[in-house]
Amino acid sequence: MSSDGPPAYNLANHYAEDLRWAGRQLVLAKKYEEAMVKYTDAVTAFTRSGFEMGVGVCLTNRAIVAAKLGWWAESYCDAKLAARHFPKFAKAWFRAAAALEALGKPRAASSLYYRAVEADEKLYAQCTPRIQRCRAGGRAPRGGHAGAGPPGGPPPPP
Numbered sequence: 001m002s003s004d005g006p007p008a009y010n011l012a013n014h015y016a017e018d019l020r021w022a023g024r025q026l027v028l029a030k031k032y033e034e035a036m037v038k039y040t041d042a043v044t045a046f047t048r049s050g051f052e053m054g055v056g057v058c059l060t061n062r063a064i065v066a067a068k069l070g071w072w073a074e075s076y077c078d079a080k081l082a083a084r085h086f087p088k089f090a091k092a093w094f095r096a097a098a099a100l101e102a103l104g105k106p107r108a109a110s111s112l113y114y115r116a117v118e119a120d121e122k123l124y125a126q127c128t129p130r131i132q133r134c135r136a137g138g139r140a141p142r143g144g145h146a147g148a149g150p151p152g153g154p155p156p157p158p
Contacts, residue, residue, distance in 0.1 A: 010049065012049035013049045015045050016045035016046040016051070016054055017054075019038055019042035019045055020039070020054070020057070020058055023042060023058070023062075023065075026038055027061075027064075027065060027068075032069050036062060036066070039058050039059075039061050039065065042054070052085050053086050053089070055082070056092055057082070059078045059082035059092070060091050060095055063076075063079035063082065063099065066099075067095070067099060072099045075095065075098075075102075076096055076103065079092050079094075079098075080096045082096075083096060087119070089119065090117075090120030090122075090123050091116070091120075093112050093115040093116035094112075094113065094123060094126075097109045097110075097111075097113040097116060097127075097130070098130075100112060101130065101134060106133070106137055107134065110130075110131050110134035110135060113127040113130050113134070114127075
């Protein structure tokens, strides 16, 4: 399976991208459970087409939606699986860390925040306060994304 770069155009990838886009539109409409279904379909389609990065992105998107629903264990599983499919995708590591933090596992979360920074140094400023909070034994708010701020505010980066 190819893991880096955009895939050559083919019908399977086009179909998978359409499903991913539909999932995004459902998220914007706050139809989270329907978005989970679309992202699941997109993961299946990308898996069939052999595009690992597409699988990783869709699993990470599904992890974001699971977090919005407060399904932290599912969010962690999807993000960790996304990181396994596409290890260079820092956002997958970040989402896995945020889910672990929300689950009350600050030590494990801290190590995954470090992995996110290793994969993309641009996340340093965003991960540093979370690492410090984890080291202090703090816990992320359970109602939304770890460290996302007040409800209704801008969401953390996808």
